[in-house]
Amino acid sequence: xxxxxxxxxxxxxxxxxxxxxxxxxxxxxxxxxxxxxxxxxxxxxxxxxxxxxxxxxxxxxxxxxxxxxxxxxxxxxxxxxxxxxxxxxxxxxxxxxxxxxxxxxxxxxxxxxxxxxxxxxxxxxxxxxxxxxxxxxxxxxxxxxxxxxxxxxxxxxxxxxxxxxxxxxxxxxxxxxxxxxxxxxxxxxxxxxxxxxxxxxxxxxxxxxxxxxxxxxxxxxxxxxxxxxxxxxxxxxxxxxxxxxxxxxxxxxxxxxxxxxxxxxxxxxxxxxxxxxxxxxxxxxxxxxxxxxxxxxxxxxxxxxxxxxxxxxxxxxxxxxxxxxxxxxxxxxxxxxxxxxxxxxxxxxxxxxxxxxxxxxxxxxxxxxxxxxxxxxxxxxxx
Amino acid sequence: xxxxxxxxxxxxxxxxxxxxxxxxxxxxxxxxxxxxxxxxxxxxxxxxxxxxxxxxxxxxxxxxxxxxxxxxxxxxxxxxxxxxxxxxxxxxxxxxxxxxxxxxxxxxxxxxxxxxxxxxxxxxxxxxxxxxxxxxxxxxxxxxxxxxxxxxxxxxxxxxxxxxxxxxxxxxxxxxxxxxxxxxxxxxxxxxxxxxxxxxxxxxxxxxxxxxxxxxxxxxxxxxx
Numbered sequence: 013x014x015x016x017x018x019x020x021x022x023x024x025x026x027x028x029x030x031x032x033x034x035x036x037x038x039x040x041x042x043x044x045x046x047x048x049x050x051x052x053x054x055x056x057x058x059x060x061x062x063x064x065x066x067x068x069x070x071x072x073x074x075x076x077x078x079x080x081x082x083x084x085x086x087x088x089x090x091x092x093x094x095x096x097x098x099x100x101x102x103x104x105x106x107x108x109x110x111x112x113x114x115x116x117x118x119x120x121x122x123x124x125x126x127x128x129x130x131x132x133x134x135x136x137x138x139x140x141x142x143x144x145x146x147x148x149x150x151x152x153x154x155x156x157x158x159x160x161x162x163x164x165x166x167x168x169x170x171x172x173x174x175x176x177x178x179x180x181x182x183x184x185x186x187x188x189x190x191x192x193x194x195x196x197x198x199x200x201x202x203x204x205x206x207x208x209x210x211x212x213x214x215x216x217x218x219x220x221x222x223x224x225x226x227x228x229x230x231x232x233x234x235x236x237x238x239x240x241x242x243x244x245x246x247x248x249x250x251x252x253x254x255x256x257x258x259x260x261x262x263x264x265x266x267x268x269x270x271x272x273x274x275x276x277x278x279x280x281x282x283x284x285x286x287x288x289x290x291x292x293x294x295x296x297x298x299x300x301x302x303x304x305x306x307x308x309x310x311x312x313x314x315x316x317x318x319x320x321x322x323x324x325x326x327x328x329x330x331x332x333x334x335x336x337x338x339x340x341x342x343x344x345x346x347x348x349x350x351x352x353x354x355x356x357x358x359x360x361x362x363x364x365x366x367x368x369x370x371x372x373x374x375x376x377x378x379x380x381x382x383x384x385x386x387x388x389x390x391x392x393x394x395x
Numbered sequence: 396x397x398x399x400x401x402x403x404x405x406x407x408x409x410x411x412x413x414x415x416x417x418x419x420x421x422x423x424x425x426x427x428x429x430x431x432x433x434x435x436x437x438x439x440x441x442x443x444x445x446x447x448x449x450x451x452x453x454x455x456x457x458x459x460x461x462x463x464x465x466x467x468x469x470x471x472x473x474x475x476x477x478x479x480x481x482x483x484x485x486x487x488x489x490x491x492x493x494x495x496x497x498x499x500x501x502x503x504x505x506x507x508x509x510x511x512x513x514x515x516x517x518x519x520x521x522x523x524x525x526x527x528x529x530x531x532x533x534x535x536x537x538x539x540x541x542x543x544x545x546x547x548x549x550x551x552x553x554x555x556x557x558x559x560x561x562x563x564x565x566x567x568x569x570x571x572x573x574x575x576x577x578x579x580x581x582x583x584x585x586x587x588x589x590x591x592x593x594x595x596x597x598x599x600x601x602x603x604x605x606x607x608x609x610x611x612x613x614x615x616x617x618x619x620x
Contacts, residue, residue: 013508016501023496301492304453305506305553306481308474388453392488392565393444 017302017315018322021291029323032287036327037334039276040364044335046269047360049353062225064124065232066254067218070245074099076214077244079205085220085235090227095123096215098201100166103175107164109154111147112196113177115204123221126188127198133183141203143182147194156181162197169209177207189352225250277367280324284375288320292379299383300391313384320376321368328368332361400560400593401427401450406459408445408616419445420456421616429560432587432594434607441613443597444565450595451484451563452476464560481509485554489566491546493538499525499549500534506557524552527590528582544575551582555592562586564596568603580606 022029067085069075076098086094097116104110114120118134121127129145137143146156156162160181169175179199187193205212222228232248239246249257292299299312336356343350408420420442427433427450435443448454449461452468455476461468464483471479485506493502503524507517525531528548538546547567554562564583568576584606586592596607604610612619 016497016505016508020494020496020501297490297492298494301486301488301494302505303477304451304480304486306477306509306557308477310474389445389448392453 013311014315014318017307017312018319020298021295021315021319022322024295025291028287028291032283032323033327033330035283036280036324037331039280040328040331041334041338042276042331043273043364043367044332044356044360045338046273047363048335048339048356050266050269062250062252063222063228064251065220065222065228065248066251067220067232067235067246067248068216068254070236070239070247074216076211076216077218077246079213079215081239081244081246082215082218084238085218088231088234090223090231091220092223093119093123093221094218095120095220096201096218098204098214098216100168100177100199100204102164102166107166108162109150109164109197111150113144113164113166113204114196114198115201116198117201120198120219121185124219127185127193128188129183129185133185136182137198137200140180140182141200142179143200144179145183145185145198146181147196147198148184148186149191149194150196151181151184153195158182168204168211171207171209173209177204191351192346192353277371280327281371281375284320284324284371285378287323288316288376288379289382291319292316292382296386296391299386300388303386303388304392309384309386312386313380316380316383317372317376320379321372324368324372324375328364332356332364398428399426400429400431400464401425401595402460402462403446403450404460404462406446406449406456406461408442408449408454409457419616420449422459423613423616423618424459425611425618427593427595429593430587430591432584432606432608433596434604434610435595435597435613436599436601436604436610437613437619442616443613446613447563447565447595447597450561451486452480481506482557483559483561485557485559485562487547487550487554487562487564487567489569491538491543491550491570493546493549493553495538498535498537499530499541499552502538502549503552503556505553510557520556521552524556525549527555527586528552542575543571544578547571547575547579548582551579551586555586555590559592561593561595564594566598567596568598568600573602576600576603 067081069077082094082096085091095117097114097120100113100115102110102113118138121129121134133145137145144162146162150156158181162179162181164177165175166177170177179197185194185198201215222231228250232250235248236246247254247257302312303309339354339356342354403423403425406420406423407418410417410419423442423446435446437443445454449456449468450463452463452471455469459469466479468476468479494505500521503521504517507520512520522531525534528551530545530548530552533541533545538549541549567583568579571579580603583594583596587594594607596603598604
């Protein structure tokens, strides 16, 4: 029974129904895409380990800290393995690539296990000071092979007085997730530190694996406390938490996202509410006739409510469906850099579902009540 | 009258409009026997449609009683009245009031969706009703594909489909040309004569009133003759 009534209402003004569903789809598409990218904005990306802590310069995420900090962290109770990473950027104009060069120790693969390589590659790095491992994504893009030379104009001054650096490809590395990290090159820290003219004896990030995730906060606090109020003050924490803090330095992205989404859903509410009110107003005579032939007030109330649910959930399914289809396209367009960084979780679908229910209820309540309260005699008298 | 299908006793209907009390029906009593075809005439505002609405269970009197086939309508609540209407009364309006996106078949089927009839039983009932109004071949047409007379026939089929005791018609020919109106009135006569339907019809048209078995006139909420 309800379906006949709802169909009669939905198809009465097909274009309006279509446009309403389309606008709701766009809102849910926006919701889906923003939600899928929230990991980028909030730093809560998949694959970040909770038992790995990062120690970075407190006031400048691209700054340096003394190498002695590595030894300090290694000496702490509860710390199992330690490595470090210095990031050297390359100038795209004078380089064979425009990615990042990570100067690190060979144990990076033991501590930071989402980075992976073969034993042969590790050995080759040890054998050749200027040997580098190229990220698979970068190697695929640039066609690097073992034995190739990589020349780059880097941010560190070489001891020869230029900014020119030359390395030789000895292997490749992959990452388990966050594929964008495959756009870099891993070089021997010792070689780079020995060969650079400035900032010798410093490093960028210290990465430590702790015995259990529960210890991560305590150890991080201890490190930060130790260097507090010094020129080598640090910011430490589990990788995912630190990533969120770093994003927070740019502003409360989550608040901005929530404000955008609130605006979107307030708009849906107005659009649907207005459409439903208009639809019920236009159908006053129909509703009066239905009541006269025996349809009850509550049946028509439910019918109007269900109509709003169908409109909103059609928009929800289409919008979230398109978002779901667009994610692989966005990842492909980013040349897999955004792999594992954009995704839709089941909680995003649950949230969308709850928003759908809420908006359906709120937007249809008044029009449904209008139908419930409609007096047949008055409505028929008005024609 | 023991064989009365409709018994209206001392009914008053008043409306409050601003500070003014508007008397629409004034101590009106009426008996309609089963099988009657009654035309109600009178000037605008005389209370014809209000009386029809009371008998059809669309409205309740301010005082007095309205009894149809032994059921006191004035004592039923809104939900019970809806249920009663679905099986005891069929409405025919001046402007047909068909749902524009539904076919003739679906429009006629609407009252049956409230019953427990199966799909095939509903189909059978709808086809019978459309046959009675000679529109079986237009079942799949939408209202905008039908003439005014055909739309009114669909509305009559919708009123008939649940086999009600009484048909309530509010200006059923008011929107039709003379020939089509005659067809509709003939159809109503057939329904009254051959199918035993009791018909109450409000009209301004003396020709329409002539189709009825008897005519009553209302003025200022009272029956004049």
